Amino acid sequence: MVGNHAVSWGASLSRAEVISAYPITPQTQVVEQLSEMCADGRLNARFIKVESEHSAMAACIGASAAGARAFTATSSQGLALMHELLHWASLGRLPIVMADINRALAPGWNIWTDQNDTLAQRDTGWIQLYCETNQEVLDTTIQAFKLAEAVDLPVMLVLDAFYLSHTAEPVDIPDPEMVDVYLPRREPRYRLDVNEPRAFGALVRPDSYMEMRWHQQSAMDRARAEFEHIDREWENLFCRRYGAVESYRTEGADLLLVTSGTITSTARFVIDRRRARGEAVGLVKMKMFRPFPADTLRTLLSGVERVAVLDRNLSPGRSGIFAEEIRAALYDVDPEERPALYGYVVGLGGRDVTPGTIDDIIDRTRGAAAPTREDVWVGLNL
Amino acid sequence: MSQLMIADRVPREELMTSGHVACPGCAAPIAMRMVLKALGPKTIVVMPASCWSIIAGPWPQSSLKVPLYHAAFETGAATASGVRAALDMQGDTETTVLVWAGDGGTFDIGLQALSGAAERNENILYCCYDNEAYMNTGIQRSSATPWGAATSTTPAVQPQSTHKKDILAILAAHRIPYAATATVAHPVDLLEKVTKARAIRGTRFLHILAPCPPGWKFEDDETIELARMAVRAGVFPLVEVEHGEHWRFTAEGAREPVGPYLRKQGRFRHLGEEQVRQIQAEVDRRWNAMRRRVESSESDEDGSLAEGG
Structure with a gap:
């Protein structure tokens, strides 16, 4: 299985409910396979085929705010275009999961791997997990949702262009029922709900903004121990673990x-x-x-x-x-x-x-x- | 008599609170209040940056009694697409997802996301309340600003040099099931359009003219009058279009000259008679183009009736 398909299998086994993505080399196989899975009913999800990565992340933000498990995948220029919304997802405390296929930035055009696309997003408040093998890619995609939903922060899982994205390796596909045990349906603490109307993301004055950032930081701090925990839980079920x-x-x-x-x-x-x-x-x-x-x-x-x-x-x-x-x-x-x-x-x-x-x-x-x-x-x- | 009839037709339920922080005379809260009355409580509002980001109230307050998501400036239609998808997955097809955006978030920075959503025919209602400039940031020009208007980035010595973008035609070209114009001076027309739009599936677009006292520079008790004059002068025809081809006027009447409408507003104070004539010519040109669309729709319908009969 190539790394890109490990991503789409991971998202599918995680029962992502809303997927929104825009194609970019070398990510395309991720969205192609997820489109097929949605089309033939293997995955019960809405796939929003947007007109840009910027809208892909915006749609994930809307879906996640309304309580859905949301997923996207991108690379390089696409990730750079999302930049503003990466902050939005994290400060909005939305547990979106995104795969980024590490690809160098232009100019000159370069579709091959390096880490500058994701590291340029270092300060956006996303958890970042870098993968070494396609098995790790698949496992990490599922773990990412569990981690994201535990700490209310978005997670970016990262894999190298071509060395993983387009290279086939033997990958064990976890049993879906066991994955359901590991990762039950998302239960958001707050969401857009007509029965309980709330406003999200309104103007926050200097007397409250710093506290909001502090909460983001303490969620990041919690994510270290939480990852340890969910990684061990994964090991108990699937006999593999990776460690931070x-x-x-x-x-x-x-x-x-x-x-x-x-x-x-x-x-x-x-x-x-x-x-x-x-x-x-x-x-x-x-x-x-x-x-x-x-x-x-x-x-x-x-x-x-x-x-x-x-x-x-x-x-x-x-x-x-x-x-x-x-x-x-x-x-x-x-x-x-x-x-x-x-x-x-x-x-x-x-x-x-x-x-x-x-x-x-x-x-x-x-x-x-x-x-x-x-x-x-x-x-x-x- | 007519006042009673209007009051009769306006739902009593208030989904917007008093105590919002709009400027005196602002049309935007009037428009929101009316639209929410027509939509009812099963509505989720997605609100990209605009005057309304402030009017809705700072955290932890809200002047709306329905869920509200403040969204990045250029993402109204895309964020709403995501909300819609989530509701669909939850089996909720009844709740209306309403985008509430200004002209900047619609005509300019949000146009790409809006075009994308309209092309996908997302099941959302997109309302643009149009005050014809970036009012929240201090009256800078947008592509909704009319030719000749002075703003803080098009000063009177070099006013807006291009004509207002025809956003309705742009949306109609996407062949969405419903698009219409409305104003706060025509509440029954507005309510009927929202009610009609609410019942339709797919992308629905409502362009609401929202006169702005500090931006247009008129007295704050003249808002409704200005909106009425804009319609009567043909500057802002009240129309609706279904599937991009069936155009219809929803209010007609004698056309009045554009001069008095312009003269009421400080943003046009620097214009001479010749420039007013130029504006009149452009208004006439657009009015005639609209009339041709409407007439062509009517003859199409007659034709299809004849064929069917």
């Missing part, structure tokens, strides 16, 4: 890689090969980016000599975005325990990140006396 942060062969390691998305799978291969040669290297995979799992990272990375962060993204004028956030998280670690952090920018616009690339990064990290002030770009041909 996964540590892989970190025991005794003096050098750890930090990765997200499909680079993680390649990194596992490199770590295995080096471990076989007796080298003490390991890997930390970040699935959850918002809320930021700072405490977990501090625990996992403290006391390690060197940490290399691989960023398939860039904040121009600064650095890779994961590296920057991890640096900030490590600031209050005891300096004796604080690792040297090496940032690497790789794989932008879909450039392949091979085992060779990762070997190169490990060798550079070992060979450097200290981290450079700027992140190192790997694989650059100037």
